[in-house]
Amino acid sequence: xxxxxxxxxxxxxxxxxxxxxxxxxxxxxxxxxxxxxxxxxxxxxxxxxxxxxxxxxxxxxxxxxxxxxxxxxxxxxxxxxxxxxxxxxxxxxxxxxxxxxxxxxxxxxxxxxxxxxxxxxxxxxxxxxxxxxxxxxxxxxxxxxxxxxxxxxxxxx
Numbered sequence: 369x370x371x372x373x374x375x376x377x378x379x380x381x382x383x384x385x386x387x388x389x390x391x392x393x394x395x396x397x398x399x400x401x402x403x404x405x406x407x408x409x410x411x412x413x414x415x416x417x418x419x420x421x422x423x424x425x426x427x428x429x430x431x432x433x434x435x436x437x438x439x440x441x442x443x444x445x446x447x448x449x450x451x452x453x454x455x456x457x458x459x460x461x462x463x464x465x466x467x468x469x470x471x472x473x474x475x476x477x478x479x480x481x482x483x484x485x486x487x488x489x490x491x492x493x494x495x496x497x498x499x500x501x502x503x504x505x506x507x508x509x510x511x512x513x514x515x516x517x518x519x520x521x522x523x524x525x
Contacts, residue, residue, distance in 0.1 A: 369515045375508060389524075392501040398494030400487065403434060404455055408462040408495065409502045410442045415466045416506035419516030424523075425502075431521035454486035458495055465499040 375381040396405060406429035413421035426439050441448035445459045461483045464475040487495060508514075 369513065371514045372512050375512050375514070388501060388504055391497060395494040395497035395501065398490050400491045400494040400498070401454075402432060403429070404458050404495075405498055406432070406434065407438075407442060407445075407451070407455055408458050408498055410439070411445070411459050411462050412466045412499060412502045413506055414443050415463065416503065416510060418506035418509050418514075420509040420514040420519070421502065421506055423516040424519045427519055427521050457482040457486050461495060462499050465496070466503055 373381075376385065396402075406425050409425040410422060410429065413425060429439060430436070435450075438448075438450050441450055442459075445451055445456065451459065457479075460479045461475065464471065464479050468474050483492060483495065
């Protein structure tokens with residue numbers, strides 16, 4: 369499988385990605401736990417069918433010490449006992465924020481309140497921003513049919 373175009377090698381594509389990366393970097397440096405960030409990125413990527421991002425973020429999480437058990441259970445997090453209440457709240461927010469078109473009301477007040485119990489304002493801004501950024505990346509990669517499987521941890525910096 370080949371990507372439809374070399375988005376990463378195209379000058380305009382590279383410029384767009386630099387701006388998206390800047391937003392992601394700001395959010396990632398917020399104090400939101402790194403494990404939570406990766407779990408959220410993995411779950412949104414799974415929902416969106418983005419193999420490239422699922423590959424990247426599962427490998428990055430494993431490289432950072434995440435367990436195989438937790439990585440295997442992200443897709444079924446509601447039934448899994450290996451996630452903290454804070455992580456579960458973040459995963460729920462990520463799911464609702466990713467499936468925004470599926471629900472007329474968007475993210476529920478209950479999901480927001482549960483996340484707000486576990487994260488301070490800066491962490492909530494980071495969480496919302498990371499959900500938006502990963503959804504943006506998922507859409508670029510899915511539209512472009514970016515192949516998955518060859519990513520190496522740390523490949524992009």
